[in-house]
Amino acid sequence: MTKIKLCGLSRPCDIETANELKPEYIGFVFAQKSKRHLTSEKAEELKKMLAPGIQAAGVFVDEKPQTVARLLNGNIIDIAQLHGNEDEVYIKHLRRLTHKPIIQAFRIGNASDVINAERSIADHILLDSGAGTGTAFDWNLIQSIKRPYFLAGGLEPCNVEKAVRILKPFAVDVSSGIETNGRKDKTKMAAFVAAARKGR
Numbered sequence: 001m002t003k004i005k006l007c008g009l010s011r012p013c014d015i016e017t018a019n020e021l022k023p024e025y026i027g028f029v030f031a032q033k034s035k036r037h038l039t040s041e042k043a044e045e046l047k048k049m050l051a052p053g054i055q056a057a058g059v060f061v062d063e064k065p066q067t068v069a070r071l072l073n074g075n076i077i078d079i080a081q082l083h084g085n086e087d088e089v090y091i092k093h094l095r096r097l098t099h100k101p102i103i104q105a106f107r108i109g110n111a112s113d114v115i116n117a118e119r120s121i122a123d124h125i126l127l128d129s130g131a132g133t134g135t136a137f138d139w140n141l142i143q144s145i146k147r148p149y150f151l152a153g154g155l156e157p158c159n160v161e162k163a164v165r166i167l168k169p170f171a172v173d174v175s176s177g178i179e180t181n182g183r184k185d186k187t188k189m190a191a192f193v194a195a196a197r198k199g200r
């Protein structure tokens with residue numbers, strides 16, 4: 001059954017909404033250049049409010065492995081989402097610092113990107129068009145992928161049901177599609193979760 005990840009939560013009211021909607025994952029963005037960036041102190045405060053059973057992913061872009069491991073081992077996040085140019089060497093280094101799970105994100109522009117993603121040594125792969133840009137990639141490129149994946153990029157309440165029904169991803173991940181004027185929108189979050197569950 002496709003799981004749901006609501007990413008880029010940054011306010012207590014976003015966590016309250018997530019606790020009501022009960023997605024399997026939420027995401028905190030630690031990428032310095034992101035408009036959704038939050039500090040580790042803020043993330044710690046929000047994590048304490050999060051209902052048990054919802055896992056918090058930390059989104060990183062080329063962050064020091066020590067920083068990622070500190071957040072994982074301190075239980076501020078439960079899973080690391082690597083969304084930059086992190087390679088096998090980086091992942092092996094991170095694995096020496098923590099036993100927590102790792103998601104490696106891949107930008108899918110052609111068939112060889114899909115092959116690279118399938119070969120990842122990370123615990124999970126995430127297929128995206130960019131990095132929180134709200135645009136989708138060509139889903140035809142992943143019709144015959146064998147490995148389970150998080151589907152991201154341009155998902156919205158209006159297209160997620162179809163994505164779940166057709167592609168049957170391990171999880172769907174959304175950020176821009178549940179925002180209004182750069183803030184998470186409770187109505188869109190609820191509509192996204194309902195539509196994703198309808199497609200299961």
Ligand SMILES: O=C(O)c1ccccc1N[C@@H]1O[C@H](COP(=O)(O)O)[C@@H](O)[C@H]1O
Pocket residue numbers: 007008027029031034035036037059060061083126128130131132133134135152153154155173174175176177
């Ligand atoms: O959300 C961000 O600001 C972000 C910054 C840097 C790397 C990844 C980021 N978000 C991730 O991007 C995808 C797709 O998001 P969208 O729905 O298209 O906006 C998702 O995995 C987010 O976790």
